Amino acid sequence: MLSSFLIAVIAMCGLATFLALLMVIADLTVGNYGEVKITINDETEMTVEGGKPLLSTLMGEKLFIPSACGGRGSCGFCKVKVVSDIGDYVATELPWITEEEKKENIRLSCQIKVKKDLAIRIPEELFNVKEYRTRVERIRDLTYDIKEVTLKLIDPSEIKFRAGQYIQFQTPEYELSSESVYRAYSCSSVPSRKDIVELEIRLVPNGICTTYVFEHIKEGDEVTINGPYGEFFLRDTDAEIVFIAGGSGMAPIKSILLDMAEKGIDRKATYFFGARTTRDLFLLDEMRELEKRLPRFSFVPALSAPAEEDKWSGESGLITEVLDRHLKDGNHLEAYLCGSPGMIDASVEVLTKKGLQEELIFYDKFA
Numbered sequence: 001m002l003s004s005f006l007i008a009v010i011a012m013c014g015l016a017t018f019l020a021l022l023m024v025i026a027d028l029t030v031g032n033y034g035e036v037k038i039t040i041n042d043e044t045e046m047t048v049e050g051g052k053p054l055l056s057t058l059m060g061e062k063l064f065i066p067s068a069c070g071g072r073g074s075c076g077f078c079k080v081k082v083v084s085d086i087g088d089y090v091a092t093e094l095p096w097i098t099e100e101e102k103k104e105n106i107r108l109s110c111q112i113k114v115k116k117d118l119a120i121r122i123p124e125e126l127f128n129v130k131e132y133r134t135r136v137e138r139i140r141d142l143t144y145d146i147k148e149v150t151l152k153l154i155d156p157s158e159i160k161f162r163a164g165q166y167i168q169f170q171t172p173e174y175e176l177s178s179e180s181v182y183r184a185y186s187c188s189s190v191p192s193r194k195d196i197v198e199l200e201i202r203l204v205p206n207g208i209c210t211t212y213v214f215e216h217i218k219e220g221d222e223v224t225i226n227g228p229y230g231e232f233f234l235r236d237t238d239a240e241i242v243f244i245a246g247g248s249g250m251a252p253i254k255s256i257l258l259d260m261a262e263k264g265i266d267r268k269a270t271y272f273f274g275a276r277t278t279r280d281l282f283l284l285d286e287m288r289e290l291e292k293r294l295p296r297f298s299f300v301p302a303l304s305a306p307a308e309e310d311k312w313s314g315e316s317g318l319i320t321e322v323l324d325r326h327l328k329d330g331n332h333l334e335a336y337l338c339g340s341p342g343m344i345d346a347s348v349e350v351l352t353k354k355g356l357q358e359e360l361i362f363y364d365k366f367a
Contacts, residue, residue: 033114034050035050036050038058039084039120042121044127046063050113051115052113052114053109053110053111053113054080054107054120055067055078057114058109059182064131064168064227065080067182067184070181070182070183073093079101079106079107080109080120080122081104081105081121081122083120084117084118089107092111129229130156132154132155132159132224132226133154133155133222133224134151134197135220135223136150136151136152136220139217142283143280143282146201147203147213147214148188148198148201149198149199150197150199151198151199153196153197157195158195159227160191162191163191163233163234163255164252164336165230166184167185167197167225167226168182168183168227169182169184169185169209169225170182170224171212172212176211176212181208183209183210185200186200186230186338187199188252190259191255192259197225199251200250202247232336232364234259234336235362239267239334239360240269241267241269241333241335242323242351243336244273244339245271246319247339247340249343250273250282250283252338257269257271257290260297261293266295268296268297269294269297270298270300271298272302273287273300274319274339274343275302276304278306278312281303287301300315300326302319303315304317304318320343320350324354329355331356333356334360335356337361
């Protein structure tokens with residue numbers, strides 16, 4: 001009986017291998033779609049080689065669609081409107097597409113393949129996104145798992161971005177990736193420094209880009225980026241501000257605060273920053289200096305799991321618990337959040353319970 005079971009298992013494995021081989025052959029033969037025409041916004045046309053995802057196809061033509069995950073289908077950022085027939089939604093798109101977006105045929109460009117002529121619409125400002133050659137000017141350890149990487153612009157030599165926006169960082173082929181990939185990182189530098197882009201990159205175990213940054217790049221190396229992207233920037237109002245971040249979510253908040261200090265924007269603002277222990281805290285001196293430059297700004301770091309040796313006397317608990325204790329009324333606020341999806345969702349829940357309207361809560365939810 002055992003031998004019959006083993007024979008059945010071997011037969012199933014053999015069948016699966018055969019089907020996989022057929023799929024590879026089909027992709028190399030039937031899947032050879034030749035040249036395909038893409039029409040953008042009814043006026044721009046490009047002829048491309050068919051068969052690849054729309055996101056990477058457009059990137060090959062130097063047209064960059066926002067994407068935080070580099071085309072893995074895990075961020076939902078790379079949406080485009082398709083105005084020609086491209087087939088049904090695939091399962092990996094559906095978690096990111098609302099019912100209203102379905103009616104408009106909004107698709108994830110990383111999940112649809114260019115198999116035939118198609119027409120799409122994208123925001124006009126994406127035509128202004130550029131690719132930049134940069135040189136690594138400085139690498140600084142902020143914590144045991146966060147590095148500050150300063151990139152000097154080479155060509156073009158300047159970039160224009162709004163405090164809070166992000167760029168895409170290109171990781172070339174190396175042992176963890178058979179092709180170049182892009183990952184999104186918020187700019188932490190002040191926008192007035194148009195010749196540099198500063199990033200705060202947190203190590204993700206086995207992460208393609210973060211491993212490359214932590215183990216391979218060095219000062220003097222060239223790096224390709226593109227951007228800027230994003231709608232995460234300070235709105236032009238007089239409302240009191242609440243900033244909430246954790247880990248490398250510090251980056252866009254720091255950029256916004258530096259921009260406020262430089263421009264003399266005198267709005268009451270409180271920054272709640274969450275970490276586990278003191279070894280996860282960083283840029284404390286820079287934040288205290290900003291408190292001096294911005295008289296109505298307060299920095300509130302909090303530890304969720306302080307160790308006894310930390311001798312921590314500041315705020316303790318999850319950052320949402322600290323927020324809940326400090327915030328009495330949210331009716332007069334705007335909130336700017338950056339961190340994990342879980343942290344953002346929990347913060348939004350606290351803020352709305354305090355009376356803050358959800359349309360006044362701004363964030364980039366990077367997974």
